[in-house]
Amino acid sequence: MLSKQGKNLNITVLGLGYVGLSTALVLAYLGHQVTGLDIDSSKIEMLKRGTIPLFEPNLETLMSRVQERVVWSSDNHISIPHADFIFLCVQTPVLEGGQSDLTFVEQVVSAIALNLQGRTQIMVNKSTVPVGTGKRIKSLLERKAGRTLADRCQVVANPEFLSEGSALIDSLYPHRMVLGGEIEVLRKMLELYAPIIQQTFEPLDFVVCPSGYTQPEVIETTLESAEMTKYAANAFLALKISYANEMANLCEHVGADILDVMAGVGADRRIGPHFLAAGAGWGGSCLGKDTRALVKLAEVYDCPLPIISAAIAVNYQQRIKVVELLERHLKDLKGKRVALLGLSFKPHTDDLRDSPAHDFIADITNRGGRVIAHDPVAMKRANTEWNHLDYLSANSVEEALQDADACIIATDWPEYVALDWDRVVTSMKSPILIDARNIIRRRLKSPIILEQIGRKVLGEANYPQVKP
Numbered sequence: 001m002l003s004k005q006g007k008n009l010n011i012t013v014l015g016l017g018y019v020g021l022s023t024a025l026v027l028a029y030l031g032h033q034v035t036g037l038d039i040d041s042s043k044i045e046m047l048k049r050g051t052i053p054l055f056e057p058n059l060e061t062l063m064s065r066v067q068e069r070v071v072w073s074s075d076n077h078i079s080i081p082h083a084d085f086i087f088l089c090v091q092t093p094v095l096e097g098g099q100s101d102l103t104f105v106e107q108v109v110s111a112i113a114l115n116l117q118g119r120t121q122i123m124v125n126k127s128t129v130p131v132g133t134g135k136r137i138k139s140l141l142e143r144k145a146g147r148t149l150a151d152r153c154q155v156v157a158n159p160e161f162l163s164e165g166s167a168l169i170d171s172l173y174p175h176r177m178v179l180g181g182e183i184e185v186l187r188k189m190l191e192l193y194a195p196i197i198q199q200t201f202e203p204l205d206f207v208v209c210p211s212g213y214t215q216p217e218v219i220e221t222t223l224e225s226a227e228m229t230k231y232a233a234n235a236f237l238a239l240k241i242s243y244a245n246e247m248a249n250l251c252e253h254v255g256a257d258i259l260d261v262m263a264g265v266g267a268d269r270r271i272g273p274h275f276l277a278a279g280a281g282w283g284g285s286c287l288g289k290d291t292r293a294l295v296k297l298a299e300v301y302d303c304p305l306p307i308i309s310a311a312i313a314v315n316y317q318q319r320i321k322v323v324e325l326l327e328r329h330l331k332d333l334k335g336k337r338v339a340l341l342g343l344s345f346k347p348h349t350d351d352l353r354d355s356p357a358h359d360f361i362a363d364i365t366n367r368g369g370r371v372i373a374h375d376p377v378a379m380k381r382a383n384t385e386w387n388h389l390d391y392l393s394a395n396s397v398e399e400a401l402q403d404a405d406a407c408i409i410a411t412d413w414p415e416y417v418a419l420d421w422d423r424v425v426t427s428m429k430s431p432i433l434i435d436a437r438n439i440i441r442r443r444l445k446s447p448i449i450l451e452q453i454g455r456k457v458l459g460e461a462n463y464p465q466v467k468p
Ligand code: UGA
Pocket: 128, 160, 161, 162, 163, 164, 165, 234, 237, 241, 274, 275, 276, 277, 278, 279, 280, 281, 282, 283, 284, 285, 286, 287, 345, 346
């Protein structure tokens, strides 16, 4: 079934979000015949026209290079029965109470069960799922397809660690690969991933290998440990961010600068410099969802996770703090015009899920203010997904800042980092900047009020009198 070179296998990818699309295109690039399935037919139509239905750097370019090896469809029958590998990449949203919603996983497993024909197949789960789901997938298959057919379909847990905005770099140059399952089936996974593990694939001219990168560490383990690794990794990233924010809040009181403090802390190799940027805290579809799901999972076993629970609380408190900083300077937000720069939860994506900007808009309007928002790529998506929020859209940073009483920088887009802030603040009614991502790194010449998170070093000398 498998060629040693990892070529010419039939691969089906179910669920075409960031993870599914990246997986499908990278496997096609490695030479396999890939079918990408999704129940959303509008997404499939877009893909067939050569358009990626989300904003992710370079995915569209890769798609144009591999199109002869990829088929997009909503019809499970066309590929599942012939697939050597079936990748599950569906979303696992969070339920009201914080638990993972496995409806989509169950739906695709049922669809797979209906299409099993006795061929030896490997089902690779990349969706983030509570520990124990791999085993449950196996029993669901048995229930739906019968033991004989289900026994030919082996289950592997292969959590995905890519970040939005760098999906292709993370897929081609991953730091680690975690593979959970029976030893024999893991060997087949190692063959499939050999070009990436050994870094023998032809590099793409538009995806730059991170400097110093050599090859991924491969961790072979059980289904449960692989599933647990995904949650534990995201929880640790969340902890680092909340830790940095907690330290930042104390820095403000004691007159220390969080940037210098975290540079000093992160220079210790045991800690590392990443994910120590204080600011508005984490957003996105993963860290918030996965930390809550982990806490819920632990409750089932009566095993509280106080550190993770505290990290969650610190994160969402940080959003309130940003609006309170604004209010401290404006005194009363009623009728005030607030420019909001950045809607996406982080740069290089138009993903708005759990974005701090969402809560800023809601909080500011609740307090009587008016928001005029700008984002380099996420405005279109916000206009459809944030219908419930009340804000105006600006076509440029300049338009957002014109006559604004204050500005919040919510996302660290490179465009905002590179702005000539001395120039752009001149059109504001009162130059109050709440830099919730600490992107302004040099003292501005203009008289402004600058608030940053965990640092007072740039603002103090420049404080003008705010007109009532
Ligand atoms: C995260 C993990 O980083 C990935 O490894 C994981 O695969 C993914 O979740 C997932 O589970 O699918 P992602 O949600 O794309 O990736 O975004 P991150 O790059 O982790 O950023 C999350 C949030 O934290 C952003 O809002 C970012 O602005 C914020 N952040 C990040 C900070 O506030 N400080 C930092 O130092 C770093």
